[in-house]
Amino acid sequence: MGARITGTGSCLPQRRVSNADLATVVDTSDAWIVKRTGIRTRFLLSEGETPSDLGVVACQRALETAGRRPADVDLLLVATTFPDMICPGTSPFVAQGLGMRGAPFFDITAGCTGFVYALAVAEAYIQAELGERVLVLGFEALSRVTDWSDRRTCVLFGDGAGATLLERGGDGQGILGISLRGDPDKALLLHMPAGGTRRPASHDTVEGREHFLRMEGSGVFRSAVPLMREAMDNALLAAHLEREAVDWIIPHQANVRIIDAFADRLTLPRERVIVNVDRVANTSAASIPIALDEAVRDGRIRAGHVVVLTAFGAGVTYGAAVIRM
Numbered sequence: 001m002g003a004r005i006t007g008t009g010s011c012l013p014q015r016r017v018s019n020a021d022l023a024t025v026v027d028t029s030d031a032w033i034v035k036r037t038g039i040r041t042r043f044l045l046s047e048g049e050t051p052s053d054l055g056v057v058a059c060q061r062a063l064e065t066a067g068r069r070p071a072d073v074d075l076l077l078v079a080t081t082f083p084d085m086i087c088p089g090t091s092p093f094v095a096q097g098l099g100m101r102g103a104p105f106f107d108i109t110a111g112c113t114g115f116v117y118a119l120a121v122a123e124a125y126i127q128a129e130l131g132e133r134v135l136v137l138g139f140e141a142l143s144r145v146t147d148w149s150d151r152r153t154c155v156l157f158g159d160g161a162g163a164t165l166l167e168r169g170g171d172g173q174g175i176l177g178i179s180l181r182g183d184p185d186k187a188l189l190l191h192m193p194a195g196g197t198r199r200p201a202s203h204d205t206v207e208g209r210e211h212f213l214r215m216e217g218s219g220v221f222r223s224a225v226p227l228m229r230e231a232m233d234n235a236l237l238a239a240h241l242e243r244e245a246v247d248w249i250i251p252h253q254a255n256v257r258i259i260d261a262f263a264d265r266l267t268l269p270r271e272r273v274i275v276n277v278d279r280v281a282n283t284s285a286a287s288i289p290i291a292l293d294e295a296v297r298d299g300r301i302r303a304g305h306v307v308v309l310t311a312f313g314a315g316v317t318y319g320a321a322v323i324r325m
């Protein structure tokens with residue numbers, strides 16, 4: 001008995017920010033951003049908005065499509081790199097917003113791979129018969145930890161949330177194979193230097209702008225393609241499927257150049273690779289569930305389709321899941 005996806009939902013902030021808008025904030029241009037990243041717009045939280053509210057709406061939409069209520073959820077998992085608060089995370093606020101009472105919730109921090117890691121935990125929870133239904137949310141409010149004076153990073157990210165409901169049942173449907181991997185030697189490729197227990201917040205850390213995301217862009221770029229491909233091949237092996245059986249691939253939406261380089265090395269037609277990074281930018285742990293929900297809602301992904309989700313991110317973590325919808 002597997003764990004199948006019975007509902008998807010997503011939510012983006014209202015505020016749409018173009019590359020031209022960003023060119024008024026840092027020394028950049030629409031031409032540079034489009035050529036190097038393929039990103040044209042992103043959706044960002046406005047001042048005063050509560051990040052986890054996006055997650056609540058994404059979860060409500062996923063529950064609605066599955067015909068379920070918050071009270072039906074046996075576990076809420078929130079994959080997020082930057083929670084509402086370091087303690088207690090984001091999941092309690094999402095559970096509260098949904099009106100859940102008593103069911104467990106926790107955050108999973110695995111960078112942009114967080115959603116795939118969370119799917120693996122959700123499936124194991126269901127297989128272990130600890131619960132029947134697990135709500136998995138990928139959620140990020142990166143605009144709140146972006147250094148808006150650093151043109152190398154601030155053009156890349158967006159905010160958003162995507163959710164899926166996993167339910168016990170459906171032989172041959174759901175998660176067919178999963179592969180999770182990590183390379184801790186690359187831990188500092190993407191990191192926030194201060195604010196954790198290793199380097200607590202102080203006047204110095206604030207003055208040093210150490211509470212913002214830092215990234216070694218070219219190192220991330222070089223690692224991304226081979227890692228996503230390795231993860232995908234391992235997950236297909238676990239699912240006993242060949243690449244030819246795949247209807248759709250949803251890679252982590254980091255940037256179009258990475259997705260193109262990844263797709264070029266596949267034998268699958270480029271049209272089978274789902275891309276929305278041009279419109280929503282890199283939303284980290286939310287990128288895959290948002291793209292999945294959009295493709296389900298516009299009718300590209302349909303019941304019975306085999307979908308590969310593959311991601312890499314801070315840690316470095318990487319992983320992939322093969323799903324039959």
Ligand code: UT7
Pocket residue numbers: 027028029032033036037112151152153155156215216217218220221254255258282284312313
């Ligand atoms: O979830 C994972 C998240 N991370 C990623 O997806 C990032 C992966 N990395 C990348 O996509 C690329 O490394 C970037 C898009 C971040 C950068 O592209 P690049 O081709 O590696 O550029 P670069 O860092 O080598 O910089 C080239 C030039 C530099 O100028 P100089 O030193 O040659 O004069 C940068 O200062 O481009 C400059 N530059 C910019 N210029 C205009 C960097 N950012 C910008 C910008 N606008 N936004």
